[in-house]
Amino acid sequence: MTELLSLPAFSDNYIWMMHNGRDALVVDPGDADVVRQALLQRNLSLKAILVTHHHPDHTGGVQALRDLLQGPVYAPVREDTPLPREPVSGGQHLAVLGLPVQVIDVPGHTAGHIAYLVEPPEQAPILFCGDTLFSGGCGRLFEGTPAQMHASLSALAELPGHTRVCCAHEYTLSNLRFARTVEPGNADLASYQDRCIELRAQGAPTLPSSIDTERMINPFLRCHVPEVRDSALEQGAAGDDPVAVLAALREWKNRS
Ligand code: ZN
Ligand code: FE
Numbered sequence: 001m002t003e004l005l006s007l008p009a010f011s012d013n014y015i016w017m018m019h020n021g022r023d024a025l026v027v028d029p030g031d032a033d034v035v036r037q038a039l040l041q042r043n044l045s046l047k048a049i050l051v052t053h054h055h056p057d058h059t060g061g062v063q064a065l066r067d068l069l070q071g072p073v074y075a076p077v078r079e080d081t082p083l084p085r086e087p088v089s090g091g092q093h094l095a096v097l098g099l100p101v102q103v104i105d106v107p108g109h110t111a112g113h114i115a116y117l118v119e120p121p122e123q124a125p126i127l128f129c130g131d132t133l134f135s136g137g138c139g140r141l142f143e144g145t146p147a148q149m150h151a152s153l154s155a156l157a158e159l160p161g162h163t164r165v166c167c168a169h170e171y172t173l174s175n176l177r178f179a180r181t182v183e184p185g186n187a188d189l190a191s192y193q194d195r196c197i198e199l200r201a202q203g204a205p206t207l208p209s210s211i212d213t214e215r216m217i218n219p220f221l222r223c224h225v226p227e228v229r230d231s232a233l234e235q236g237a238a239g240d241d242p243v244a245v246l247a248a249l250r251e252w253k254n255r256s
Helices: 032-042 146-157 172-182 187-201 211-217 226-234 242-255
Strands: 003-009 013-019 023-027 045-050 073-076 086-088 093-096 099-105 114-118 126-130 164-167
Touching (some): 003 164, 013 032, 032 045, 045 093, 146 211, 146 242, 164 211, 172 187, 172 242
Parallel strands (some): 023 045, 073 086
Antiparallel strands (some): 003 013, 114 126
16 A cells, blocks of 8 residues: 655645655655655655656755665656656656556646656556646746647546646645636536635645546636636637637736
8 A cells, every 4th residue: 555645845835755654755855854854754765756847846855865765766858857867758657666657748837847647556546747737727837838738738637537636836725716717607616616725724735636626627627618718718818729728828827
């Protein structure tokens, strides 16, 4: 059995950890101390680090963890991340902690951003998607185009519905406020927002989400839905195709 943990870091990051009671992996360790403490508390060995993209809040702790790391640092081949590393790209299959892991290319937030899909036997798949897909939103387009982000999000939306979605930031409430403006008629969205407000009030993470949930509530996965499209057109979308709708939503969110 593997356990999945979200370790809060900085103001709104999560460093995700998976362990089997003995060995652990971490994803995007921006802060080494957070990881060190979690390993120590549970008496775990760190066997692998998975990096999704090059931003410092995802890579800042990698070098400081080298002395206790007993295994590889997997990182996107197209990005500059701390060396040494095992460069990986979309379509590759890895085995980490004895579990099958698929690498998926998800450019958009950064040019070489990747995601990792872990498929533990007899458990729901686990997606580590970095800053590509957030609950109710998506990452900013720092290096990629709306077309790339649309393709990346569409690929993630096709994963099994019960896939656990492990995003790297707790941005859910702000994303959902925006989503409600885009799609005021979406009743699933309204009830999901209530649930997430309650979780945050209790100090609990809103994550992991699921692919099923995101398909129902995330406007960036719903660019083909008439209400989302019409809201985007009102905000000056250049067309009614999904890529133009996504581009308009992303700019609107940046302004709001
Ligand atoms: Zn980032
Ligand atoms: Fe980030």
